[in-house]
Amino acid sequence: MPTSIPPPLQPGDYYYTPEGYLVFTEQYHRRRGNCCKNGCRHCPWRKANNSFGEKREKG
Numbered sequence: 009m010p011t012s013i014p015p016p017l018q019p020g021d022y023y024y025t026p027e028g029y030l031v032f033t034e035q036y037h038r039r040r041g042n043c044c045k046n047g048c049r050h051c052p053w054r055k056a057n058n059s060f061g062e063k064r065e066k067g
Contacts, residue, residue: 015039 021036034050037043043053 015036017036018039020033021039022030022032024030031049034052037048037050037052043051048054
């Protein structure tokens with residue numbers, strides 16, 4: 009079963025938290041093109057109520 013290859017990292021795609029965790033930014037997620045359903049901090053498809061798969065509502 010083939011898996012998709014993630015896009016190569018570019019400047020601004022991620023940062024490290026003070027605890028040393030790598031966090032992907034919204035920029036990276038938008039280029040990736042879909043929700044991975046892992047509850048990412050900057051997921052542009054997560055709604056305010058933390059459900060997945062749809063664009064987040066701004067308000």
